[in-house]
Amino acid sequence: MTVNYDKRSYTINGQQVFLNSAAIHYFRMPREEWREVLVKAKLAGMNCIDTYFAWNVHEPEEGEWSFEGDKDCGAFLDLCAELGLWVIARPGPFICAEWDFGGFPWWLNNKQEVAFRTHSKPYLDYVDRYFDKIIPIIRDRQITQGGSVILVQVENEYGYLEADEAAASYMKYLRDGLLQRGIEVPLITCVGGVEGAIEGANFWSNADQHYEELERKQPDMPKIVTEFWTGWFEHWGAQAATQKTAGLYEKRTLEVLRAGYSGISHYMFYGGTNFGGYGGRTVGASDIFMVTSYDYDAPLNEYERVTEKYAVAKKLSYYIQAISGFLLNAEEEQSVPVRLSEGFTARSRGRGRERIWFVESGKQERENAYLTLSRGNTVPVTVKPGAITPVLEQLEISQEVFLTCNSYLLANEAIAGVHTLIIAADNGNRSWIEIEAGQPIELTGQPPQLMKLSGDRKQLTLDSFHFSEPQVLSLSIGGKLFQLILVNGDMADSAWRFAGPSGTRWALGYPDMDVTREGQIMAAVSRREHGVLLLGNWENATAPLDESPYVHLEKPELSLVATSSVALAPSEDHVYSGVPLDFSSMEVPYGYLLYTCDFEQGPGEVRTVVIPKVQDTFRVYVNGEASQLVRQVGASSLELKLKPNETNRLQLLVQNMGRLNFSPFLGEFKGIQGPVFLDGNSVDMRDQWQHGAQSLHLGQVCSVEPGTVLQRTFTIQGQDRAILVGAMSGELTINGQAIDITGYKDWFMFHTLDISAYIREGLNTIEMKYIKSPIDRLELISYHSQNELNGWSIQDANLLEHSAVQDQQSGNGPVRHSFHFNRPECPEAVHARLKLRLTGMSKGYVKLNGTDIGRYWGIGPQEDYKLPMAWLKETNVLEIFDEEGRSAAGVKLIFDEHSSMRWVTLG
Structure with missing residues (x-):
């Protein structure tokens, strides 16, 4: 059992393969759902599973390891092997994944000496402990040991950080840690590499550009899309992430094939759920916190249901499988003579006489392009606006039998002893099909309409419309039986392939299918009017179209037992008193903290409170009454209405909304940390930026070249501390002094910056390079260090x-x-x-x-x-x-x- 590779592809157990991988995370669903999700991936034509391993799931408290039940990642790998699915293992230690803290356990943030994702001994000592637990689970399930793990990833997306000698040393340390613990299958990386590992690319678009970068780095290695983003994550207060439509998903996949990649990992194929407090936080603004669902608009939705994207993934996977031998060995061609209708472009990949054309439309509506090939024959190609249609030219489907086709080839294999081609086109479309053979073609059934057979009977041409009912054409060539089955888009969506000891079987006409633990094939009854078609050995199979497709379900009813008011009164038995502390310092991993402070107020009714360090949304209560909900964090300035000449109580109810999962600044505290101050001041810094004689508001769309230096002034009166918080450039100057923001990259944008050392009483000048607009926030908060608000108590809100x-x-x-x-x-x-x-x-x-x-x-x-x-x-x-x-x-x-x-x- 081996895994080898060359520049074209991976070879597993001597067989060249196109890696079609489904990203599925075992920790985002109950164990009881693993089988159905994995089966759905296999039924969609996936031959591989890509999974992260989440350190914080397995060591939720320091030294307390858990690999049971839903956390039994070894059992997940075993199930993949049982189902005949290879595995790409991604153990981290950093995984991103929109998962809390990028997979690091919360308690690791209490280790003051730890610098995350660096070559520092304190940090690597903890990583080694984690590797000692997780790597043997992966090692014992490598394909070389009888399992199905074929590739193991080193770290994750490290190339997004600064590349230097220390970074290279860190990656080498992790690589060596995998090798020393017995990993012998090939190592891979994504976005950033290390010597001895094959680098992949993560993207949704620009497949050509990423391919060229990989080719430049590793010309003799196979090219794989380690994360092909099928959808996107969602965060609170944003729009639904449904911008990557099924049509775009199809186009982007074809772009990947056109560029020459030999593997795709569909991230995510099934997203699942961020149960508990495991939803993360990402950069771009102060409050981009993940929702609980990780549906991701993926092919398989959060409830394990097939979607329109699932149908696209299945169709393209079957297509890849049908032509993989050719596809993996075809080269991009530069000078093949071809003529094409105006408004369309075409690129080809070829091997000998075989060729695949990718015809792309620049039109505003669906039209037919006409592609005249080098042999002089003209193929009509239907292309949607802005889309791509693949066209096969003289694909050798059997010895001396060649297919030219302008539609999707879903099957190209023997089914019950008959070489079967299943050809699919969208509803309402026609297919142009040409079969050329070295021997005469004999029709063994009724000939279809609009069919031409050459005089020597060695060339058959079909111009066929795709109806709701499948059309079957039976042929014999040199004594070998063939059948062409033409299906429309609906029927293609409901086509399912099953491979097993009894041979390959196909079922067409069912909207959803599953395979039970006992091997029984289950089908959802069709809601459509077309029939079903079963191909292969289906003993005792039935096609229950006479049954109703629906079953009435009684909706479960909720019975309200009790409603309890939570007292915002700290209990003396469970409270800490002092300067505000964050969640980790209070040893509260997730949930809520309640911060309470009593203070005396003078004759005024309104007062400003400044919180210089806060990293989560929080609700403000004054004297027991709700005041406001603060969403924009990093630092906050609150205007409070108080009772004059009385003791007032300020309370802040803070929910841990998730730790950064992707940032150069991993390890931020959660909640509130450090002193809080009275009598501060806040200024919106988005307005009054000067560019020559032009005044700009960065909250509006501005016509300024990126990199242009902008300037504005601000005034400090009676304050000795200041914080700049929001979207800012990494290149910043205050009063002529450049501010170094360590690890900052402009495309991260959001930052909280203490500029106290750069300000002066009175007028100040700030200069900043323009990056983009509009931006939601750029705020200057100032206060005086002598106005600290003392006497805080803090309590885990679960104990209230x-x-x-x-x-x-x-x-x-x-x-x-x-x-x-x-x-x-x-x-x-x-x-x-x-x-x-x-x-x-x-x-x-x-x-x-x-x-x-x-x-x-x-x-x-x-x-x-x-x-x-x-x-x-x-x-x-x-x-x-x-x-x-x-x-x-x-x-x-x-x-x-x-x-x-x-x-x-x-x-």
């Missing part, structure tokens, strides 16, 4: 006392709602999925039977929250913590839209 309330009124402070519900009674004929809709709720968290489902926030884009069926009991307890104390009248349980589909055993 709460008491039942009878007549709840929204907005009086946080509450806990407790519900009971029974496990839904679902017939075996359905695959039900349950979700929680939190209509009307504000912000908080949800627990199911004590398990943290994750954060919620009513600002969107997430509306529904997954409740795994595997985590249900006969009677279930649902707890909702709501910061504003809103009524739960609009909360309900619902099934997802696919839950009522009827499933049957097919064979």
